[in-house]
Amino acid sequence: MPDTNTREITFAEAVREALAEEMRRDARVFILGEDVAEAGTPFKVLSGLVEEFGTKRVVDTPISEAGFTGLAVGAAMTGLRPVVDIMFGDFITLTMDQMANQAAKVHYMSGGKWRVPMVMRTTLGAARRSAAQHSQSLHAWFSHVPGLKVVLPSTPYDAKGLLKTAIRDENPVVFFEDKMMFKMKGPVPAEEYTIPLGVADVKREGDDITLVATSSMVQVALGAAGLLEEIGVSAEVIDPRTTWPLDEKTLVDSVKKTSRAIVIDEGYGRYGVTAEIAAVIAEGAFHYLDAPVKRMGAMHVPIPFSPPLEDVTLPTERSVFDVARALCNRS
Amino acid sequence: MSTVTGQPNPKAKTKLSPDAATWLRMYRQMLAIRLFEEQVNELYTRALMPGLAHLYVGEEAVAVGVCEALQNDDYITSTHRGHGHCLAKGASPNRMFAALLGKEAGYCKGKGGSMHIADPATGNLGANAIVAGSVGIATGAAFSSKYRGTTQVAVCFFGEGALGQGVLYEEMNMAQLWKLPVIYVCENNSYTEYTHCSETTAGDMAARATAFGVHAETVDGQDVRAVHDVTAKLVERARRGDGPAFLLCNTYRHHGHHVGDISREYYRSKQEERLWATERDPIKLLSNWLVANKHADAATLDKVHAELKSEMQKAVEFAIAAPYPSADKASEDVYA
Numbered sequence: 001m002p003d004t005n006t007r008e009i010t011f012a013e014a015v016r017e018a019l020a021e022e023m024r025r026d027a028r029v030f031i032l033g034e035d036v037a038e039a040g041t042p043f044k045v046l047s048g049l050v051e052e053f054g055t056k057r058v059v060d061t062p063i064s065e066a067g068f069t070g071l072a073v074g075a076a077m078t079g080l081r082p083v084v085d086i087m088f089g090d091f092i093t094l095t096m097d098q099m100a101n102q103a104a105k106v107h108y109m110s111g112g113k114w115r116v117p118m119v120m121r122t123t124l125g126a127a128r129r130s131a132a133q134h135s136q137s138l139h140a141w142f143s144h145v146p147g148l149k150v151v152l153p154s155t156p157y158d159a160k161g162l163l164k165t166a167i168r169d170e171n172p173v174v175f176f177e178d179k180m181m182f183k184m185k186g187p188v189p190a191e192e193y194t195i196p197l198g199v200a201d202v203k204r205e206g207d208d209i210t211l212v213a214t215s216s217m218v219q220v221a222l223g224a225a226g227l228l229e230e231i232g233v234s235a236e237v238i239d240p241r242t243t244w245p246l247d248e249k250t251l252v253d254s255v256k257k258t259s260r261a262i263v264i265d266e267g268y269g270r271y272g273v274t275a276e277i278a279a280v281i282a283e284g285a286f287h288y289l290d291a292p293v294k295r296m297g298a299m300h301v302p303i304p305f306s307p308p309l310e311d312v313t314l315p316t317e318r319s320v321f322d323v324a325r326a327l328c329n330r331s
Numbered sequence: 332m333s334t335v336t337g338q339p340n341p342k343a344k345t346k347l348s349p350d351a352a353t354w355l356r357m358y359r360q361m362l363a364i365r366l367f368e369e370q371v372n373e374l375y376t377r378a379l380m381p382g383l384a385h386l387y388v389g390e391e392a393v394a395v396g397v398c399e400a401l402q403n404d405d406y407i408t409s410t411h412r413g414h415g416h417c418l419a420k421g422a423s424p425n426r427m428f429a430a431l432l433g434k435e436a437g438y439c440k441g442k443g444g445s446m447h448i449a450d451p452a453t454g455n456l457g458a459n460a461i462v463a464g465s466v467g468i469a470t471g472a473a474f475s476s477k478y479r480g481t482t483q484v485a486v487c488f489f490g491e492g493a494l495g496q497g498v499l500y501e502e503m504n505m506a507q508l509w510k511l512p513v514i515y516v517c518e519n520n521s522y523t524e525y526t527h528c529s530e531t532t533a534g535d536m537a538a539r540a541t542a543f544g545v546h547a548e549t550v551d552g553q554d555v556r557a558v559h560d561v562t563a564k565l566v567e568r569a570r571r572g573d574g575p576a577f578l579l580c581n582t583y584r585h586h587g588h589h590v591g592d593i594s595r596e597y598y599r600s601k602q603e604e605r606l607w608a609t610e611r612d613p614i615k616l617l618s619n620w621l622v623a624n625k626h627a628d629a630a631t632l633d634k635v636h637a638e639l640k641s642e643m644q645k646a647v648e649f650a651i652a653a654p655y656p657s658a659d660k661a662s663e664d665v666y667a
Contacts, residue, residue, distance in 0.1 A: 067501025070467015
């Protein structure tokens with residue numbers, strides 16, 4: 001990242017900049033979703049875009065997630081580059097046929113002739129006291145489907161660079177944003193840049209244990225690494241940034257160095273992203289491991305509403321610290 | 332509209348008053364579909380075809396009447412019962428049969444099979460094995476054509492079984508709100524798989540479209556001239572920017588839900604099937620009309636039949652002789 005012209009902007013601003021730049025660069029790019037135009041979404045991520053690009057390219061839809069996602073598939077096949085906005089990640093369930101049976105399979109089923117260059121932007125993450133239908137992290141569902149790519153940015157810098165790449169990709173890409181992160185600030189260069197999909201980022205280097213963390217859990221892992229440092233444990237924090245394609249080599253190489261790993265992800269642990277990444281590490285670094293690979297994800301319950309109930313469902317700096325300390329045999 | 336050999340017809344303009352040559356071309360195309368499907372049934376019976384197929388026999392007037400009103404670069408989406416749509420939009424029987432047999436030379440290089448024929452060269456966005464699975468794709472193609480400022484129209488074929496899927500109503504709502512050039516062609520063959528539509532569909536079928544303000548027409552789906560006439564008007568309307576339409580075509584499938592659906596008495600009578608195969612057969616209806624109006628004589632029609640039969644036989648032989656894809660191709664084309 002160049003030092004010159006780097007500003008501190010929020011995650012939401014980084015997303016908005018990526019969209020605006022790609023829309024200026026390519027007239028085929030347009031935004032489709034509920035309350036995306038004048039309202040700029042409930043999170044105000046898209047504020048100002050309709051003023052610049054007009055209602056032809058920032059299109060308010062009915063509350064029809066399956067309908068407008070399916071429409072985007074057809075538009076993508078016929079020369080456009082839709083960016084679909086699914087307000088809450090919980091609503092991806094409504095788009096499942098369009099994404100899993102249509103978008104993901106069109107290229108393959110047509111023998112490679114039709115393409116679906118579309119992006120679905122949506123959210124993940126609990127802790128907003130929004131209960132079970134507005135708090136889930138369901139990115140594992142799409143990561144399971146061949147034909148889709150899944151992106152999980154954890155900083156404003158990553159969000160901007162990855163979203164620009166996603167929009168230019170020739171495949172359907174699902175882009176999950178942690179809604180608790182929209183106001184988080186971070187350094188973002190003013191110059192044009194992109195980040196390739198499938199390249200993990202080492203957020204902090206360390207020697208004793210690898211903390212693989214995604215999206216909302218990257219800050220948690222970095223906090224835990226700070227606590228571990230105080231007891232003399234050097235933790236490496238790695239963010240895969242995309243669950244598919246997955247940068248298996250960077251994950252495995254890190255664990256070969258540290259010999260211990262915890263995988264932390266806000267989705268459900270069972271059959272989830274943590275299970276897949278733990279398996280990749282176990283297969284790739286088996287002979288280097290000094291302890292079993294641990295997984296930490298959301299508690300296997302619908303996300304509850306009441307603050308004391310919701311708070312215990314998520315990994316925290318403290319809980320990650322405790323698991324890491326035990327893995328490293330420190331008391 | 333293209334001929335069965337897959338060559339785009341340079342005269343493929345929407346005609347509101349077709350001439351005798353046009354009717355003969357439509358006859359030829361309907362018969363081609365019929366003979367294609369008879370070969371498919373034969374391939375199944377002889378255990379030469381992997382999997383199953385859903386035959387379009389009896390419904391040919393819908394695909395042909397509609398596609399004759401389209402240009403090559405107009406879009407269609409098709410269904411699990413889609414061979415007729417694909418052929419009518421210009422697919423080549425050689426590559427169709429190859430697709431059905433899972434051969435490399437097929438439209439989808441062995442990846443798709445009977446239910447997933449797709450071909451950008453003829454505007455075929457793909458047959459879809461999810462009922463109502465392509466209503467979004469067709470509506471999106473219409474959105475794209477309006478966005479890009481072209482006059483392309485998208486036709487979305489589906490059976491009346493798709494009326495049970497909610498996404499259809501989401502799409503019709505947006506199509507009408509945004510005046511998209513899409514025509515929803517509902518092929519009502521009365522049977523949702525093995526269940527009569529009266530057991531699955533409440534109210535009036537066309538009223539489901541008019542509830543959104545979508546212009547709706549109902550037509551005898553066995554009368555290719557009527558199907559073509561009304562489609563041509565709907566296409567012109569869509570090109571003018573007057574928005575979507577819903578075309579309800581009442582038709583009948585002569586065979587079962589798929590080639591293996593042989594014993595059907597528990598859901599429909601042989602008497603009913605006989606009636607539709609004789610008095611209501613779309614090809615007989617057109618050939619009778621052509622002869623009665625002296626657009627063609629019986630000898631001409633017999634010659635067409637013989638030519639097509641030979642063409643289909645050769646296409647089957649091509650497909651049988653064509654090689655399978657090598658196993659390493661299984662992991663190709665997952666991502667572009």
